[in-house]
Amino acid sequence: MSDSSSILGSTAAPDREAHLTPAANKLYGLMAEFESPAQIVAAAEKVRDAGYRWWDCHTPFPVHGLDQAMGIRATILPVLVFFGGLTGTIAALVLQIFTNAMSFDLWAIVWVRGYDYFISGKPMNSLPAFIPVTFELTVLLASLTVFFGLLLLNGLPRLYHPVFKSQRFARASDDRFFLVIEAKDPQFSRTKTEAMLQALKPLSIEALDS
Amino acid sequence: MSTLVIDNTWDDPAKRAPLVLNHDRFDTVTAEICRVNEEAKPPMAWYVTFGISLALLGLLGVMVMYLLATGVGVWGNQHPVMWGFPIVNFVFWVGIGHAGTLISAILFLFRQKWRTAINRFAEAMTIFAVMCAGIFPAIHVGRIWVIWWVFPIPNQMDMWPQFRSPLIWDVFAVSTYFTVSTLFWYVGLIPDLATLRDRATSKVKAIAYGLFALGWRGSNRHWHRYERAYLLLAALATPLVLSVHSVVSFDFAVSQLPGWHTTIFPPYFVAGAIFSGFAMVVTLAVPARSLWGLKNFITLRHLENMNKIILLTGTIVGYAYAMEFFIAWYSGAIYEQFAFVNRAFGQYAWAYWIMISCNVITPQLFWFKKARTSIWIMFIASLLVNVGMWFERFVIVITTLSQDFLPSSWGYFTPTWVDWLTFLGTFGLFGTFFMLFIRYLPVIAIAEVKGVMPQADPHYGEEGHEHESEHAFGFQPRRPEDKEEDQS
Numbered sequence: 281m282s283d284s285s286s287i288l289g290s291t292a293a294p295d296r297e298a299h300l301t302p303a304a305n306k307l308y309g310l311m312a313e314f315e316s317p318a319q320i321v322a323a324a325e326k327v328r329d330a331g332y333r334w335w336d337c338h339t340p341f342p343v344h345g346l347d348q349a350m351g352i353r354a355t356i357l358p359v360l361v362f363f364g365g366l367t368g369t370i371a372a373l374v375l376q377i378f379t380n381a382m383s384f385d386l387w388a389i390v391w392v393r394g395y396d397y398f399i400s401g402k403p404m405n406s407l408p409a410f411i412p413v414t415f416e417l418t419v420l421l422a423s424l425t426v427f428f429g430l431l432l433l434n435g436l437p438r439l440y441h442p443v444f445k446s447q448r449f450a451r452a453s454d455d456r457f458f459l460v461i462e463a464k465d466p467q468f469s470r471t472k473t474e475a476m477l478q479a480l481k482p483l484s485i486e487a488l489d490s
Numbered sequence: 491m492s493t494l495v496i497d498n499t500w501d502d503p504a505k506r507a508p509l510v511l512n513h514d515r516f517d518t519v520t521a522e523i524c525r526v527n528e529e530a531k532p533p534m535a536w537y538v539t540f541g542i543s544l545a546l547l548g549l550l551g552v553m554v555m556y557l558l559a560t561g562v563g564v565w566g567n568q569h570p571v572m573w574g575f576p577i578v579n580f581v582f583w584v585g586i587g588h589a590g591t592l593i594s595a596i597l598f599l600f601r602q603k604w605r606t607a608i609n610r611f612a613e614a615m616t617i618f619a620v621m622c623a624g625i626f627p628a629i630h631v632g633r634i635w636v637i638w639w640v641f642p643i644p645n646q647m648d649m650w651p652q653f654r655s656p657l658i659w660d661v662f663a664v665s666t667y668f669t670v671s672t673l674f675w676y677v678g679l680i681p682d683l684a685t686l687r688d689r690a691t692s693k694v695k696a697i698a699y700g701l702f703a704l705g706w707r708g709s710n711r712h713w714h715r716y717e718r719a720y721l722l723l724a725a726l727a728t729p730l731v732l733s734v735h736s737v738v739s740f741d742f743a744v745s746q747l748p749g750w751h752t753t754i755f756p757p758y759f760v761a762g763a764i765f766s767g768f769a770m771v772v773t774l775a776v777p778a779r780s781l782w783g784l785k786n787f788i789t790l791r792h793l794e795n796m797n798k799i800i801l802l803t804g805t806i807v808g809y810a811y812a813m814e815f816f817i818a819w820y821s822g823a824i825y826e827q828f829a830f831v832n833r834a835f836g837q838y839a840w841a842y843w844i845m846i847s848c849n850v851i852t853p854q855l856f857w858f859k860k861a862r863t864s865i866w867i868m869f870i871a872s873l874l875v876n877v878g879m880w881f882e883r884f885v886i887v888i889t890t891l892s893q894d895f896l897p898s899s900w901g902y903f904t905p906t907w908v909d910w911l912t913f914l915g916t917f918g919l920f921g922t923f924f925m926l927f928i929r930y931l932p933v934i935a936i937a938e939v940k941g942v943m944p945q946a947d948p949h950y951g952e953e954g955h956e957h958e959s960e961h962a963f964g965f966q967p968r969r970p971e972d973k974e975e976d977q978s
Contacts, residue, residue: 321948324710337710340516340685341941345948347714355715361722379642379650392644402654412659412737416666419730423670423723427677430719434712437704444707450688452708453681455516 308442308490309335309462310473311449312482317343320457323480324349327459330476334465338443338458340451357429364425365418372417376410442488460488498791499863509604509942511786516940523934524689526782532929533781540925546918553912554629562632564908571891571903576630577741579913581883582766583623583920584664584738585759586876588731589767590616591671594678595727598720604795606938607787610682611778612771613675614931618923619770620668622916627660656740663737670730674723677716680706682932735763742886749829749890752817758810762879765803765849768796769875776869778928787934790863797862800875804853807882811850825895833889837902841885848878 314320317339324337328351337346378386381404382394396404431437443449443460452458459482461473477485498507513519557564567574590612597605628637640661642651651658683703690696706712736756743755772793779788818830833842852874855861862868893900927933944950 316950317946317948318950338708339710339713340520340708341681341937341946342713342717343710343946343948346710350710352711352714355718357715357718358722365726375642376653380653393648395648395650397650397652397654399652399654406654409654412656412733412740413653413662415733416659416662416730416737419726419733420666420669423673423726426719426722426726427673430677430715431704433715434709436706436712439700439705441705441707449707451517453685453688453706454520458708 306490307463307470308488309460309465309468310470310477311443311446311458311460311486311488312477312480313448313451313484313486314457314459314480314482317346317457319480319482320459321345321349323459323477323482326476326480327461330467332461332465332467334462334468336460336462338449338452338460340453340455340457343457355433357426357433360429361422361425364429365422368418368421369414371421372414373410376413377405380410381405442490446486446488448484448486456483463490497863498789499794499859507791508944509607509789509791510939511789513786513943514945516943516945519940519943520685520689520936522783522786523932523936523939524686526784526928526933527686527930528689528691535777535781536925536929539921543918543921543925546915547922548918549911550625550915550918553908553915554625556908557629557912558634562630564906566903566905566909568901568903570894570899570901571888573887573891574903575905575909575913576626578880578883578887579916580623580626580630581738581759581887582880583619583626583916585735585763585766585879585883586770587616587619587623587667587671587767588735588760588763589771590614590619591667591674591727591731592764592767593771594674595724595731598724599728602795603942604792606935606942607789607792608771608775608796609938610675610678610931610935611775611788611933612767613671613678614924614927615770615774616671616767617668617675618920618927619767620664620671621923622920624664624668625916625919656737656744659737660741663734667730667734670723670727674727677720677723678935678938679931680704681708681716681937682935684708685936686932732760735759747890747894748823748825749833749886751826752814754810754813754817758807758814761803761806761810762849762882765800765807765853766876766879768800768803769872769879772796772800772868772872773876774924776865776872778933782928782933784934787939793865793868794859794862797856797868797871800872801853801856804849804875808850811846829890829893832893833885836889836893838885838889838892841881841888845878845881845885848874849882852878 312323314323320337320339320343324346327335328349337343337350339346378394380395380397383396385391385393398404402409443452443458448456449458459477459480461468461477463470467473474485498511500507510519513522565574565576567576590609593605593612594609597609628634631637639649640651640658651661680703683699684706687696687699687703690699736759739755739759742750743752745751775788775793775796779785815830815834818826821827833839852871855867855871860867861871888903892903940946
């Protein structure tokens with residue numbers, strides 16, 4: 281990330297503060313670089329078993345088995361999506377029944393009135409005819425929930441992150457596998473953690489400034 | 491790998507055919523795919539295609555302006571054929587737009603890993619095809635300034651859409667389809683945009699790709715949710731893609747006209763849509779893979795698989811044509827019988843037999859492996875299928891409308907030059923967007939392709955392992971003994 285880190289990550293601000301407060305330029309964490317999926321999985325298992333909590337792996341593609349190796353719990357995204365879809369179903373039915381089968385005002389909430397749409401001898405509440413729109417709105421709201429839920433849970437968009445300062449990290453989207461242990465982890469110790477990472481035989485170890 | 495592998499279409503059940511040829515490292519894969527976007531100048535063919543497309547797009551603009559300024563009388567739509575070219579073209583483009591979501595969603599759920607090389611491509615095609623489709627119903631209403639009546643917007647007239655009408659279902663189906671396809675496409679793009687951001691050589695590129703990559707950093711905690719989100723989108727898009735063309739077919743089937751009022755329409759339309767969509771993917775993929783040297787990813791095996799799907803769906807379409815005739819005879823309804831005999835032997839027989847020869851006879855070539863793996867045969871066959879599928883919609887719309895119950899109201903439909911040029915113009919819209927897509931966005935899903943390489947498996951190279959990744963972007967079953975610590 282030679283260019284983009286300086287643009288997307290604001291390197292100027294921390295530097296200016298560095299000589300004001302000694303603690304400003306503090307350690308974000310240690311980053312170890314690995315060459316293959318097998319190595320990152322093995323390393324993740326070690327770090328997990330050592331009891332670390334604030335750490336992450338960065339890979340160019342989802343590595344099979346890494347979730348288990350890291351001990352990541354299943355996401356609650358599907359639950360959110362279920363309720364998103366349910367909202368779509370209810371909203372679509374209410375919309376169609378109110379606008380096509382009822383003639384009363386919602387003036388207390390908003391100035392709109394429904395209309396008894398009597399057409400081709402069908403009953404007012406023609407549920408079968410209302411199904412296609414109900415289905416489409418269910419899928420629409422569920423899909424929007426997937427997308428925005430994914431961004432929300434992942435904390436994206438976040439254009440700046442300490443890992444982007446590393447030159448090596450540009451290869452996390454190409455062919456290298458990184459493991460980052462954050463300094464805020466209660467078990468973190470600059471020397472002990474570094475020794476543990478060193479034992480995993482990484483290609484490199486880098487200290488990241490926050 | 492010293493010798494270049496070109497043919498991976500062999501059928502040896504003991505050995506899995508590779509999906510990525512001539513690469514055993516991830517960085518060479520990244521470089522080869524990104525070269526399409528990173529090379530200083532695209533091939534000459536890109537400029538030529540882009541130029542022609544842009545000119546046709548201008549033509550579309552002029553035709554639409556002329557239409558809006560003058561009125562729908564400039565078209566050949568006349569009593570009794572009030573649904574002329576606009577509806578034919580709408581169904582044609584929506585149909586093409588179905589292969590993208592089929593490849594990205596249905597093949598994903600079926601764990602067809604070969605989809606990874608063509609899904610990005612096909613999803614882009616879907617989005618642009620649906621854009622082309624959406625133009626026609628909008629300008630077809632005549633009074634474009636009241637097009638907002640199709641949406642349930644509160645207004646001073648207390649007027650609402652009529653939700654029992656298939657035409658309003660169509661509005662919801664097509665707009666939902668466009669939104670969900672775009673989301674699906676974009677979610678897939680995020681990791682690859684991050685790759686392009688990290689490789690960017692200029693500030694403008696780094697900022698542009700960086701903004702759209704949303705700060706993606708390949709975190710495995712993110713990948714975990716990402717994979718689940720992708721699976722959910724696939725599960726939602728699968729019934730959606732089937733519903734959209736079913737709803738399009740309801741536009742016809744819910745009416746009571748002979749030739750339209752049949753229950754086979756939804757499955758028949760969906761099969762036809764997939765058929766035409768795959769033909770369009772082959773039409774686009776064959777030149778693109780040779781122009782940009784993507785033959786290691788869009789391999790002969792990928793093309794062969796697509797041709798197999800074209801054969802299958804083409805045969806389903808042929809079955810549907812035959813079944814329509816059988817039901818017309820079996821129902822004993824004289825109007826239905828007349829409608830079908832008239833289709834095949836009446837005033838539009840020429841269109842009917844073009845349709846049959848392109849859609850039913852042409853794909854039968856693909857029973858032969860020689861034809862399935864011959865670039866020229868598949869390219870020409872895919873073009874013929876595109877032509878045939880346009881004529882299918884022409885036959886359905888025009889023959890039924892021009893001769894219905896009353897002989898006194900029969901007529902013959904003749905398109906005008908505005909009809910033809912508007913249709914031609916939509917190819918400009920499609921081509922312009924597609925060329926821009928090829929130039930500026932990763933045409934192959936880089937992260938997904940890496941995931942299906944044998945090297946992506948953590949057990950790669952171990953004794954007794956069959957060198958094959960379990961799944962890319964798939965559901966990972968959880969074992970109870972796994973330690974759990976992170977709260978999502």
